[in-house]
Amino acid sequence: MRRIIICSCLVLAFLTSPIRVFAAPPPDIRVLVINDVPSVTIDGGDSYLRYGSLGARGDNRIGSKAIIRADESGLFINGKPCGNEAVISSSTRNYTVGSKSFFGKLVVIAKPNGKLMVIDHLPLERYLVGIVGSEISPRWPIESIKAQVVAARTYALNKIDSIKKARPDRSYDITSNIYSQVYHGAHVEDPKATEGVDATRGEILYRDGRIFPAFYHSCCGGETEHAHNVWDGELGPPVIKDSFCKRSPKHTWTYSVPVSKFIKVLNKNNIPISNILTVATTSFQDSPRNEHLLVETNEGLKMIPAKDLRKYFGYKEIKSTWFDVKLKQNYLLFDGKGYGHGVGMCQWGAKGMADAGHSYLEILKKYYSDAEVRKAY
Ligand SMILES: [Zn+2]
Structure with missing residues (x-):
């Protein structure tokens, strides 16, 4: 009798979507935000900055501004040598770098070519808020924002996992340009993007029980593309005809x-x-x-x-x-x-579907018809 009750609960759980699959803490993501520059100025605003090494508490106070330059011998912070890697943290975890702002912890690494790169370590959910303002627009309808967030979360988690396995020595999970997901920084965050992230917290697309690279693009132009035509050997979602993206300026x-x-x-x-x-x-x-x-x-x-x-x-x-x-x-x-590679979700089609009253789950089902949404945390 007891066993029957448990089974009934499981059946009920599978009838409600998304399904909660396992309880895992939301991970951090390491985003390459600046690359191949000779120097960078990190401004902590009203708060002070500290630097230290990865895994240790930043214990060297450096004031509110860090001018970091690199040469073949390593990094220099405000003129003082500090090895090949510096972790910059602030009391508020907010920084300005040029016209951009970032949240989390900034890891600066000297490269063998005498230049440096900056990697932003931040919670995945916070990163997703910035993705909305970078990839689409927080002014788009909320259901299209939610669909974008679930696709981007899936794509990012797949990257984190595959980099860990294939390139464990690499110091970042994802770049911030069009070759992966565009991420401009925390200055593009918007309350509507936060709403879309919070409403779908931990929701991920699974195909055959696995997280996969949930590709998406700006506008398919009327028909999506097979992944294998863009990346050799890559498996993508089934292609579809799409009439929802006709209002895209890039149709x-x-x-x-x-x-x-x-x-x-x-x-x-x-x-x-x-x-x-x-x-x-x-x-x-x-x-x-x-x-x-x-x-x-x-x-x-x-x-x-x-x-x-x-x-x-x-x-x-x-x-x-x-x-x-x-x-x-x-x-x-x-x-x-169309605009972009054409594989997976068409962002303008998602907007068109949301404008026509479809939910984010319906949008995701259209573009990733062989996948299902589950709640992982
Ligand atoms: Zn389309």
């Missing part, structure tokens, strides 16, 4: 580049051409997006991976690999759809 786009500049940029990237006779594209078998740009030149036919083209000319210029291209007079004219 369609154009880009024109003079042939002379096009040749120059390719040359700079070790593709030696001197002219362009024709241009064409080849698309993936299972996607409307392009695999290659084909350029016929006096030097022969060049096949340039479309995703490399975005890297060469700028991710804001060639916004996606879904484009037509033609040669007109002395220009190459690109006519494209």
